Amino acid sequence: MQLRSGIYLDSNAGSPLKSTVQEVLLSWLREPSIIIPNSSSIHAHGRRAKKALAEARESIALSLGSTTDPEQLIFTSSGTESNQLVIQSVMQSALDQGIKPHWVTTPVEHDSNRQMIQWITQRGGSVTFLPIDDQGAPIALALRDLIRPETVLVSVLWVNNETGVISPVEKIASICRKASITLHVDAAQAWGKLPIDLERLGAHWVTFSGHKIGALAGTGLVWLARGQKVHSLILGKQEKGRRGGTENTLGIIALGAAARSIDPLVWADRVMPLRDQLQQEIYNSIPGAFVNGGLGPRVANTLNLSFEGIEGDGLVMALDLAGYSVSSGSACASGVLEPSHVLMAMGKTKLQAMSAVRVSLADELPWNDLEKFCRVLKNTVERVRSVSQ
Amino acid sequence: MEISNLSNNPNIPHIPHVTDSGDKKRVLVAMSGGVDSSVTAALLKSQGHEVIGVHMQLWDHGQANLERFGGRCCSLIDSNDARRVCDKMDIPYYVINAQDVFEERVVDYFVHEYLQSRTPNPCVQCNNQIKFSYLFQKADQLGCDWVATGHYAQVVHDSIHQMSYLKKAVDHQKDQTYFLFGLTQKALRRTLMPLGGLPKMMVRRLAEQFGLAVAQKPDSQEICFIGAEGYSAFIEKRVVPELRPEGKILTIEGDVVGEHTGLHRYTIGQRKGLNLQGSQTEEFYVVGYDRRRNALLVGPEKLLFSKELVASNMNWIHPVDELRSIRCKARIRSRHEEASCVVSAFEGDRVRVEFDEPQRAITPGQAIVFYQDDDTLGGAFIESVGADSSPIQF
Numbered sequence: 010m011q012l013r014s015g016i017y018l019d020s021n022a023g024s025p026l027k028s029t030v031q032e033v034l035l036s037w038l039r040e041p042s043i044i045i046p047n048s049s050s051i052h053a054h055g056r057r058a059k060k061a062l063a064e065a066r067e068s069i070a071l072s073l074g075s076t077t078d079p080e081q082l083i084f085t086s087s088g089t090e091s092n093q094l095v096i097q098s099v100m101q102s103a104l105d106q107g108i109k110p111h112w113v114t115t116p117v118e119h120d121s122n123r124q125m126i127q128w129i130t131q132r133g134g135s136v137t138f139l140p141i142d143d144q145g146a147p148i149a150l151a152l153r154d155l156i157r158p159e160t161v162l163v164s165v166l167w168v169n170n171e172t173g174v175i176s177p178v179e180k181i182a183s184i185c186r187k188a189s190i191t192l193h194v195d196a197a198q199a200w201g202k203l204p205i206d207l208e209r210l211g212a213h214w215v216t217f218s219g220h221k222i223g224a225l226a227g228t229g230l231v232w233l234a235r236g237q238k239v240h241s242l243i244l245g246k247q248e249k250g251r252r253g254g255t256e257n258t259l260g261i262i263a264l265g266a267a268a269r270s271i272d273p274l275v276w277a278d279r280v281m282p283l284r285d286q287l288q289q290e291i292y293n294s295i296p297g298a299f300v301n302g303g304l305g306p307r308v309a310n311t312l313n314l315s316f317e318g319i320e321g322d323g324l325v326m327a328l329d330l331a332g333y334s335v336s337s338g339s340a341c342a343s344g345v346l347e348p349s350h351v352l353m354a355m356g357k358t359k360l361q362a363m364s365a366v367r368v369s370l371a372d373e374l375p376w377n378d379l380e381k382f383c384r385v386l387k388n389t390v391e392r393v394r395s396v397s398q
Numbered sequence: 399m400e401i402s403n404l405s406n407n408p409n410i411p412h413i414p415h416v417t418d419s420g421d422k423k424r425v426l427v428a429m430s431g432g433v434d435s436s437v438t439a440a441l442l443k444s445q446g447h448e449v450i451g452v453h454m455q456l457w458d459h460g461q462a463n464l465e466r467f468g469g470r471c472c473s474l475i476d477s478n479d480a481r482r483v484c485d486k487m488d489i490p491y492y493v494i495n496a497q498d499v500f501e502e503r504v505v506d507y508f509v510h511e512y513l514q515s516r517t518p519n520p521c522v523q524c525n526n527q528i529k530f531s532y533l534f535q536k537a538d539q540l541g542c543d544w545v546a547t548g549h550y551a552q553v554v555h556d557s558i559h560q561m562s563y564l565k566k567a568v569d570h571q572k573d574q575t576y577f578l579f580g581l582t583q584k585a586l587r588r589t590l591m592p593l594g595g596l597p598k599m600m601v602r603r604l605a606e607q608f609g610l611a612v613a614q615k616p617d618s619q620e621i622c623f624i625g626a627e628g629y630s631a632f633i634e635k636r637v638v639p640e641l642r643p644e645g646k647i648l649t650i651e652g653d654v655v656g657e658h659t660g661l662h663r664y665t666i667g668q669r670k671g672l673n674l675q676g677s678q679t680e681e682f683y684v685v686g687y688d689r690r691r692n693a694l695l696v697g698p699e700k701l702l703f704s705k706e707l708v709a710s711n712m713n714w715i716h717p718v719d720e721l722r723s724i725r726c727k728a729r730i731r732s733r734h735e736e737a738s739c740v741v742s743a744f745e746g747d748r749v750r751v752e753f754d755e756p757q758r759a760i761t762p763g764q765a766i767v768f769y770q771d772d773d774t775l776g777g778a779f780i781e782s783v784g785a786d787s788s789p790i791q792f
Contacts, residue, residue, distance in 0.1 A: 323539035326492045330450065330540055344477055344493035345455040363495070396538035 015332030020371035021170050027223035033266040065265025072268035074206035083248050085229040088197040088218030089121035095193045095214040096125045099162040101240040110134040111157050114164040115147045116354035144305030145355045149180035162191050168198035171351045172302030173311025182211030201271040202308040224267035228260040279373045281309035290383045310370040318394045320360035322346040327389045336367045424448040426542040431476030433605050433612045434548030436483040440608040441592050443487050451484040451491040453477050456500040457623040503527040512662040515687035516763030526580035544590050550574045552594030562586035564774040569597040576732045579767045579777025580713050630663045645692035658694040667759030703756035709766050709778035712747045726768045
């Protein structure tokens with residue numbers, strides 16, 4: 010239908026499947042003898058699946074640093090499961106020792122992380138937010154003052170999914186190392202966008218999500234440093250007893266293919282000029298436009314926009330009707346747009362936080378498309394403004 | 399069956415096109431997730447209009463209540479039902495977050511009215527204060543010409559006089575004009591209510607013919623934010639006990655005949671659950687409140703009848719000559735048999751109403767809506783019973 014065929018500008022929500030991923034998936038789906046193999050079986054078919062999984066694991070490890078040990082990766086169902094597996098593992102270890110654990114995290118984390126606040130406080134633990142600067146990046150130096158004797162974990166988002174702002178994870182890691190505190194980095198939006206070397210990062214746990222790098226939704230990943238103890242969310246002997254349930258074989262194969270095809274620096278060289286040109290064009294043509302997090306270090310593809318005089322959720326709906334898929338805050342189960350907690354933490358009001366528009370480019374696309382988008386955006390902003398006042 | 403093929407189906411009654419020329423327009427349809435608004439969207443789509451579905455999220459029942467509120471207004475299930483209907487029709491669907499404003503203007507108002515010993519009608523308040531203003535703002539933002547709803551009422555556009563009229567639904571049992579009296583000419587001019595010309599039976603049949611999954615979904619009946627616990631418990635959860643104290647039940651002569659458990663728990667005309675002592679109190683009804691003494695007033699049924707009332711926040715859908723009295727009929731409750739009366743201007747947005755016959759249990763806080771035949775003239779909120787505007791005093 011005409012209304013729905015539009016231009017996709019929301020790759021931070023889910024990146025389009027990479028063509029190499031599609032090819033690998035199709036070749037597996039066309040196999041006459043097996044469709045979904047179970048890698049635990051000892052027969053030839055099972056061994057073949059197991060080999061494919063091992064290869065995928067190696068490809069993924071390689072994309073996360075040349076010395077990353079494939080055996081330190083745990084496959085999960087999602088970034089959400091990965092984050093919660095990490096946080097529960099560390100907290101449960103502390104609780105088992107009779108410690109009432111203290112968790113330091115930031116006010117701009119992904120919702121899967123925020124969900125754990127209640128889990129921890131219900132068990133007698135406590136939570137403190139690391140302050141952020143005016144671009145929404147956590148302030149590393151403020152961490153020292155927040156550390157208490159019972160602080161067991163620091164969790165921090167590497168790249169903000171809404172603004173693209175990059176957190177100073179290396180500085181945070183060095184403070185955590187000195188204080189002997191476990192560090193968890195949520196790298197869902199960093200994978201594919203920034204060069205990653207896990208052994209040099211200095212974190213203890215790092216989490217990832219498959220569909221953010223052009224693999225299938227339904228795949229997630231945890232990397233853990235040696236010596237970290239896992240408290241499984243799902244019991245079973247898969248993944249060395251750390252995550253039960255038959256492996257999502259095709260999903261992991263797709264993840265391996267996607268990991269092989271990412272090249273963050275080359276990608277950034279292609280995408281960043283387009284993003285910057287779009288930003289400039291919007292500044293030039295739409296009065297009252299403002300880029301949230303625009304002064305911080307940002308990944309190449311993300312542009313988070315607010316417009317003076319526009320409040321509420323009308324702009325995103327109007328842009329969708331015009332054929333452009335952009336994102337605004339996050340939608341809950343019923344489809345209601347919730348105001349972005351990230352922008353609220355950065356000082357926006359509830360209605361302002363609901364009206365921001367996030368453009369995130371998957372890869373190169375013709376400048377013509379973006380120029381047209383800019384014109385539609387200008388008209389839409391003017392119309393929505395005229396009825397909001 | 400494809401919805402686009404239905405316009406030629408002989409089983410589908412003819413619904414007038416939204417404009418005389420039959421122009422194809424962009425229409426925002428307010429979708430509750432029920433059968434009525436779903437059929438409204440399907441009918442307009444079958445006539446070739448560009449339809450956009452919008453659902454208003456007004457109240458968050460929370461996960462714990464998902465089961466209990468299943469299928470009722472505002473619940474997650476309703477939002478998903480509306481989404482499925484829109485997916486089936488291949489039309490865009492958006493959910494508007496109106497929770498904060500709903501809590502402030504409808505829920506808080508509802509609680510506050512009860513604490514003032516008035517009996518509010520939250521659905522009227524929601525239509526007046528939220529629903530239509532939001533829908534028109536969204537329609538403007540999305541470039542829609544019209545706003546359509548699944549209400550049972552007929553909107554008649556008179557292009558010669560540049561006027562729009564709100565008429566009762568042909569299915570009088572289902573008529574919802576009582577809840578819509580707050581609509582202005584400006585709003586009505588862009589409003590469509592295509593179901594007003596259809597009996598409910600026909601709407602359900604249409605839903606089946608359109609292949610809509612909600613065809614057999616039960617109608618929503620009660621106030622959307624009040625669950626099985628009932629309205630008293632809802633109010634008590636939101637208001638500290640000091641603001642809703644227990645007190646005495648008095649006759650109008652001042653005799654103590656019982657104890658009440660908070661004035662908000664009683665409505666005018668109520669007889670059951672009073673637990674009165676004393677002789678001849680079996681036939682006593684709640685007839686009023688003495689807020690100064692925090693007392694509930696009871697008495698024989700004849701005290702419930704009154705011929706006059708004063709109402710405020712008057713909205714005339716029709717322009718009227720305020721200097722002349724208007725003879726018409728009025729409804730003082732949603733399920734009230736309408737009664738003949740004369741309306742005269744009082745002051746500001748107040749009116750005085752004098753009925754030909756005494757009316758039973760005129761209740762402050764409720765809406766009064768005026769009709770001439772099927773035409774809705776307008777409405778107001780009942781302020782007080784009797785000829786002057788002071789609160790009831792016995």
